[in-house]
Amino acid sequence: MSAAPRALGTYEVTVEAAAAAALAAALGRRGPEGPVPLTYPLIWLAAPAVRLALQAELAGEGALALPVHIEQRIALSAPLVIGAAYRLVLTLDGPDARRILRLDGTLHDSAGQEVGTLRTGLALVALPQGAGA
Amino acid sequence: MSGALPVGTRLPGVDLPLADAEAVQAYLAVSGDDNPLHRDPSMARAAGFDDSLVPGMLVMGQMAEVLHNWPACAAIDWMLCRFVDPVIVGTALRCEGRVVAQDPSGGVILRLTAGVGRRPAVVAEALIRPSP
Numbered sequence: 001m002s003a004a005p006r007a008l009g010t011y012e013v014t015v016e017a018a019a020a021a022a023l024a025a026a027l028g029r030r031g032p033e034g035p036v037p038l039t040y041p042l043i044w045l046a047a048p049a050v051r052l053a054l055q056a057e058l059a060g061e062g063a064l065a066l067p068v069h070i071e072q073r074i075a076l077s078a079p080l081v082i083g084a085a086y087r088l089v090l091t092l093d094g095p096d097a098r099r100i101l102r103l104d105g106t107l108h109d110s111a112g113q114e115v116g117t118l119r120t121g122l123a124l125v126a127l128p129q130g131a132g133a
Numbered sequence: 134m135s136g137a138l139p140v141g142t143r144l145p146g147v148d149l150p151l152a153d154a155e156a157v158q159a160y161l162a163v164s165g166d167d168n169p170l171h172r173d174p175s176m177a178r179a180a181g182f183d184d185s186l187v188p189g190m191l192v193m194g195q196m197a198e199v200l201h202n203w204p205a206c207a208a209i210d211w212m213l214c215r216f217v218d219p220v221i222v223g224t225a226l227r228c229e230g231r232v233v234a235q236d237p238s239g240g241v242i243l244r245l246t247a248g249v250g251r252r253p254a255v256v257a258e259a260l261i262r263p264s265p
Contacts, residue, residue, distance in 0.1 A: 019163065022163045023163045023164065023194070024198075025159075026156070026159045026160040026162075026163045026164075026191075026194075027150070027160075027191070027194040027195050027197075027198050028149070028150030028195060028198060029198055034201060035201065037194055037197065037198070038193075038194065038197040038201075038209055038212060039190050039193055039194040039197060042164060042166075042190050043163070043164055043165055046164055046165030046166055046167075047165065066168060066169065066170055066176075066180060067168065068170065068186075068216075068219075069188070069189040069190065069216055070189075070215065070216050071213070071214065071215050071216065072189065072190065072193055072213070072214050072216075073211065073212070073213040073214075074211065074212055075210065075211035075212075076209075076210070076211070077210075079208065125170075125180045125181070126180075127176070127179050127180055
């Protein structure tokens with residue numbers, strides 16, 4: 001168990017028009033109008049490179065632990081822009097004694113300006129022996 | 134700027150789009166979330182839940198859409214959600230909220246819930262920019 005905050009990685013990410021439209025539709029939006037959904041950055045957190053880094057960090061937790069989302073904060077100083085490139089810097093903290101871990105992200109635009117932050121709280125839920133994925 | 138949204142102003146209650154199995158699958162396909170708790174009822178039961186869980190981020194996204202659709206809201210600066218009670222796939226949720234504070238930035242802070250009856254499953258706060 002490790003509780004010290006540590007860098008998870010830095011990732012080049014973009015807002016893809018098709019993904020933004022599909023996410024908006026999946027959230028119930030009708031029609032193509034409207035801003036990029038606020039929760040679009042979670043698509044970046046599900047990217048294979050991020051997941052692999054997380055899995056490597058959590059390897060010691062064993063295969064019989066599943067993450068349950070308990071908290072999410074998203075702050076943006078300006079709406080996300082379709083087609084724009086951003087740099088996402090992620091830091092992992094935990095899991096703590098309660099098996100809660102926190103993933104913090106800072107989003108920068110192509111000029112290096114900070115344009116947003118993310119905080120994801122996850123609880124690791126143990127599965128009984130024999131129920132592992 | 135926020136005088137049009139005094140403390141106590143209520144966000145009109147909205148029934149969130151039903152997150153049934155089809156809607157959850159559509160969301161998972163887009164989001165890339167492959168957590169088996171959302172896909173596999175047997176895995177969810179093994180973890181102690183009654184059935185597959187609606188992704189918290191699906192509910193948060195729907196709540197953010199409610200704010201975007203509220204004519205009084207011009208933009209969301211930040212939103213914080215706490216997923217306080219697991220939501221089983223197929224559960225109908227209603228979103229409600231009210232302004233709880235003025236922010237020095239000129240925005241207002243809303244407290245929101247999404248839940249069943251008076252029992253919240255998601256508790257949220259958001260700083261929004263009121264529409265002019």
